[in-house]
Amino acid sequence: MKEVHNFTIIQRIEHGERYFALVLAHGGTLQSPAPGQFVEALVEDCPGVMLRRPISVHDADPQAGTLTLMVQIVGRGTRKLATLREGDRLNLVYPLGHGFTTEGCKKPLLVGGGAGIAPLLLLAKTLQANEVQPTVLLGGRTAELIPARDAFASLCTLHTATDDGSLGHRGLVVEHPVFNDSYDMIYACGPTPMMKAVARSAAQRGVECEVSLENVMACGVGACLCCVTDTDHGHRCVCKDGPVFNIKNMRRWYEQ
Amino acid sequence: MNNDTLKVRLHNLQLKNPVLTASGTFGYGEEFADFVDLNRLGGFVVKGTTGSHREGNPYPRMVETPSGMLNSVGLQNGGVDKFCDEVYHRIKHLDTNVIVNVSGSSIEEYCEVASKIDALERVPAIELNISCPNVKCGGMSFGTDPGMAAQVVEAVRRVYSKTLIVKLSPNVTNIAEIAKAVEGAGADSVSLINTLLGMAIDIERRMPVMANITGGLSGPAVKPVAVRMVWQVAHAVKIPVVGLGGICTAEDAIEFMMAGATAVEVGTANFVDPTVTMKIVDGMEQFCKDHAINDINDIIGIV
Structure with missing residues (x-):
């Protein structure tokens, strides 16, 4: 409620x-x-x-x-x-909104960038409560722009990627070696280009993937229809139908 | 004060209080059921409904502006059949007035939707939307010309038997003239104002913020314009007027009623405080108590 x-x-x-x-x-x-x-x-x-x-x-x-x-x-x-x-x-x-699906996965990867890192902490904790050990990969332009690193590091093995190489792998999260390990679920939240790259790769590899989208919103409850995104079933509200979407219905979005 | 203090009437439509919600800001009521007792509303106006399913405009569709917002949703909705077959059955049990906002691109489409809604026992009124600024065909083009406005209202009047409210556009030179035209064509009531056509530019990207370039301005920013237009229209027609545009508080609602509105619609304020309609109903009751008003009808149009 x-x-x-x-x-x-x-x-x-x-x-x-x-x-x-x-x-x-x-x-x-x-x-x-x-x-x-x-x-x-x-x-x-x-x-x-x-x-x-x-x-x-x-x-x-x-x-x-x-x-x-x-x-x-x-x-x-x-x-x-x-x-x-x-x-x-x-x-x-x-x-x-509609959150991440945490049931059923055994070997998940959590990919976050910028403010998109925020929801991944509660996700990691929820997975751990289900006795699932997540791999976490966070990216940012610089080390300073990857917030809450300590909170993640105290929970699980944390991998990082930065554009300037100030922390972890130099480059994008999708170029990090850990990104290409095998998983049965990839969760992503971050800048749209990052999430689309993650979604395309997951689709190619046949790995289930959920992305958490961001948009300007007014009502937050699916009434005003201002915050829509493209999906394979037409426009859907990020606030009510999302913010988390399974990419199996998002080809039109991630292939743009 | 008794239970009847806030009762008003729009033609044959009895309202337990003058507070309605504006189309496009309250979904189908269900979206706000966690926050408000829908049965305490005078009624609510559901999302604009067209002859068939519409995907609406591309996004971005919204931008916040000083004391308001611009939107260009473009009448995204599931179509009248989906409303009648699915949505209606979820909300028909409510003890309030469910009013359907009827939209279209042609007179035929308006009539098709209106006649299908006419058959729904628990929908006592429609709000004919001849003022949507965000669609290419129809919408506002019907509402900015007195002849066209009269034509569509006349046609819908022939197929619709219950209370017919016509929603007017503020994007005209003389709104009273349009109001008189739709009154002459058989409207039972007029509601105003729909949004004011506006635009915002992202100066870094040197591009319009919204994909549709222009959009409709709503929120407190438009309130004085709306109050003025309600006052003008209330002096020009005999049918009851429904006032809307930036109402956020009971005081705002009272202001519209003093300008000549029999009922009011609350729109954008629902986004800021999803419980706002209840506060407005309570506040209007309190205002009547504080000012020894036994019947709110006594203040309608006193200015």
Whole structure:
């Protein structure tokens, strides 16, 4: 069931200049979000910003009643969110969208880039709770632009790729040797060109693959039809039918 | 105050309160069922419905603008048969007015959709959309010419027996003239305003932000324009007016009613606060209480 709640920021975690994370609680029982689901955050008192900002759930601890969001600073709205401090309030609509499928896979690869790294932490934790050990491969232009590396490294073997070679493999994630190992599922979230390259490769290799798309959104619940993506079945809402899509229905999207 | 304080009537359509939702902002109601008690609404207007399935416009379809947003969805919908066979059966049990927004590219298409909706027992009204700015054929072209507007309304009137609301475009020189034309052609009510045609440019890419180049502006930015047009139209016609455009609070809704609206529609505000319609209903009740208003009809058009 989707809810609207005022959350309180109980911790703020810095991830360099472009990223930060907020640990939030609302004092009540927290619904467990599925990995890949997102929230719509209200940006208050910010001239020029009216619509909520979609932000994926980075981590959740239902027992502690906390939800963690990782935010990339991209525009006016997220710059305003970056001014929030511990004790401040943040109004969220959550949980939204359709998350990753975690049942059934035995040897998954998680590929993330930039802000797309955010949902992969909860995904990795969920897989581990199912006794599945994921391989994680994160990319960015520089080491500084791969946030939350420590959180992943403490969970599993972390592989990285950077454009400038400042960390891990120099080059793209799809060129990293670990990308070509055999898997029964590839999950990807990151810049669109990266996800399309991952999807094309997975399709070629016959590996099941889910991608988590991003788009500008208004309603977040499938009502306004503003955030559509191409799929093999026509336009579908990223907010409601996604953000996670299995690429078996996305040929039209990844071949563009 | 009693339970009847907020009751209003649009021709034969009884509303338990004046709060409706605007087409295209509330899906088929179901999308908001977790947030609001749909039965507490005066009604809701479902997504624009056409003769057959439409994929709508390419994306990007939306851009946020100061105090508002531009959209160019282009009437994406599953078509009237899908509405009648599937969606209708999921929402027909609701104790509120389900109003279908009827759209089309030709008079024949408007009539086809209207006559199929006429057969649905639990849909007491349609909102005839002659004002969508985001489709190439039909839509706004019917709503910007008094002759064309009258023609389509006359044709639909012949095949539609229940309450016929006609949604007007603000992208005209004289909206009162269009309102009078559709009143003369048999409309039971008019709703206004649809979105204002706008455009945004990405100056880094030197390209329009939206794939369709232009789009419809909605949100608080358009409210004063909408209030003015409601006031003008309410003075020009005898049929009841439904006001919309940037309504976010009960105070906004009251403002539209004082300008001459019998009911209001809440649109873009649903995206900012999915529970906003309930707050508006509560706020209007409170306003009546605070101002010793026993019947909200007493304030309609008092300005």
